[in-house]
Amino acid sequence: MYDVIIIGSGPAGISASIYLKRAQKNICIITDGNSALKKANEIENYYGVETISGEELYDIGIKQAKKLEIPIEKDEVTNISFEENFIVRTVNNEYQAKYVIIATGTNRVAPKVKGLKEFEGKGISYCAICDGFFYKDKDVAVVGSGNYAIHEAETLKPIAKSVTILTNGQKIIENRSTSDFEVDETPIREFRGENVIKEIEFDNNSSKKIEGVFIAVGTASSIDLARKIGAVIKENNIVTNENMQTTVRKLYACGDCTGGLLQVNKAVYEGAIAALDIIKKLNINEN
Ligand SMILES: Cc1cc2nc3c(=O)[nH]c(=O)nc-3n(C[C@H](O)[C@H](O)[C@H](O)COP(=O)(O)OP(=O)(O)OC[C@H]3O[C@@H](n4cnc5c(N)ncnc54)[C@H](O)[C@@H]3O)c2cc1C
Numbered sequence: 001m002y003d004v005i006i007i008g009s010g011p012a013g014i015s016a017s018i019y020l021k022r023a024q025k026n027i028c029i030i031t032d033g034n035s036a037l038k039k040a041n042e043i044e045n046y047y048g049v050e051t052i053s054g055e056e057l058y059d060i061g062i063k064q065a066k067k068l069e070i071p072i073e074k075d076e077v078t079n080i081s082f083e084e085n086f087i088v089r090t091v092n093n094e095y096q097a098k099y100v101i102i103a104t105g106t107n108r109v110a111p112k113v114k115g116l117k118e119f120e121g122k123g124i125s126y127c128a129i130c131d132g133f134f135y136k137d138k139d140v141a142v143v144g145s146g147n148y149a150i151h152e153a154e155t156l157k158p159i160a161k162s163v164t165i166l167t168n169g170q171k172i173i174e175n176r177s178t179s180d181f182e183v184d185e186t187p188i189r190e191f192r193g194e195n196v197i198k199e200i201e202f203d204n205n206s207s208k209k210i211e212g213v214f215i216a217v218g219t220a221s222s223i224d225l226a227r228k229i230g231a232v233i234k235e236n237n238i239v240t241n242e243n244m245q246t247t248v249r250k251l252y253a254c255g256d257c258t259g260g261l262l263q264v265n266k267a268v269y270e271g272a273i274a275a276l277d278i279i280k281k282l283n284i285n286e287n
Contacts, residue, residue, distance in 0.1 A: 001096040002028050003282055005088050007077050007225070008103035010035035011264045012255025014061040015271030016101050021068045023279045028097075029065065030090060032076040036105050036256060037264065040130065041121045046264050057264070077104075080229045086250070098250065099278050102238065103271060104222035105256040110215055111143060111168050115191030123197030124213045127262065128155035135212040137161045141200065143188070144216035145170035147235060152216040153181050160212070166200070168217075184208075222257035235259065244274035252278065 004020055006013045009031035020027045040054030049057070065072060075090035080100055088095045110116060116124060125131040128142075132155055140160045142153045145167035156163045157180060165178060169187035172178055187203040191213065201207045223233050231246040232239040237259030240246055244254045254270035256262045 001085060001098070002026050003097065004028075004099045004101060004278055005030060005086065005095055005097040006101045006103055007031070007080075007088070008035075008101075008105060008255070009033065009062060009065070009072060010037055010058070010103060010105055010255060010267060011061065012105075012257075012267035012271040013101065013103035014065050015268040016103060016252075016254060016275040017065050017070050017271075018068065019272050019275035020279065021065075021070050023275075025279065025282060027070060028095065029070060029072045030075055030077055030088065030095070031072060033074055036126075036262075039120070039126060043130075043264065045130070077225060080225055080251070082229065082248070098282070100251050101244075101271075101274050101278075102222055102226055102246075102251070102253040102257055103255045103267075104225065106222065106236075106262065111188065111217055113168070113188050113191060115193075115197075116215075119191050119193060119197040119213075122195060123193065123211065124191065124215065126215050128152040128214050128216075129261070129263065131212075131214075132156050132159045135160050138211035139209065140164075140212035140214065141166050141208070141210050142214045142216050143168055145172050146217075147173075149216040150178060150181075152214050153178075156214065157181075164208070169203075222253070226251075226253060226257075242273075243277035244270050245277065 003025040004027045006017050006029045009029050035058050037054040037058045043052050075092050077090050079089040081087045086097045086100045136159050139162045141164045142149050143166045153163045164182045167185045189203050190201040192199045199207050200210050226238045231248045238253040238257050240253050244252045246253050252274040254274045255267035
């Protein structure tokens, strides 16, 4: 049995694992190997690193964990339950641990629209706070129909020339007002351009000139894992206390899955906080 199982090998999970391993705890990382970080073309806002691709930063994290001889199981977690200890079920195995850290990020759902993949990183982004700066005084659109889409639109508003919310055939489901934005519910047929995105074509044959598109269709698989074991979820984020403990004892969550700032520095910070709290509890043998 492990002291701690960490689900996820992104910045949050790796950060937690480094602190735990250096404190001599018996740990294991389980990951399906898909981090949001791998989608980031260039990261230029992380302390001490001028420019790096997300993929490269992710690989450095994995290398750092391997250097500390932290076991990394490549598998997909399907369920977490608690009997005397946590039981983490994966597609291929079953593991037991005293503590579990969910560091599974958010599941940034993308709409199935022609041209999406083609223009990812060429005018189509998944993160307003990361990439909004590149769209200063430009006409941009946010694709989504929930609170996350409105949040992204609000982030872009002071930067971009115009921000339109495109719900892609969905009804707006928001708690906040959308009155500051043009909202178009017409289904999207295609993203078009030459090298970079230039135009959106709709199902009703109309089109819109555009210089940037932000995808913000949000649900999260981390939420499913937490919800199944009874942890409280609020607005699609796992609720934690100041030590990153969820409402389920000995179950922690950190990184993008707890909401707020979806950035590497916040994920790294929360991973460290979760690890340090668990180390303290393991050291005093808390039951
Ligand atoms: C396009 C883009 C650009 C970005 N640019 C920047 C930037 O410039 N600066 C910045 O600071 N941040 C940026 N970010 C955000 C940054 O990548 C995230 O905030 C960060 O990766 C969050 O770390 P995390 O560890 O919480 O989650 P993630 O990095 O998403 O890692 C989640 C981990 O959980 C694993 N996982 C998920 N579900 C399961 C499961 N069921 N079973 C097993 N494993 C599972 C995944 O394999 C992965 O290892 C960007 C993100 C995107 C998408």
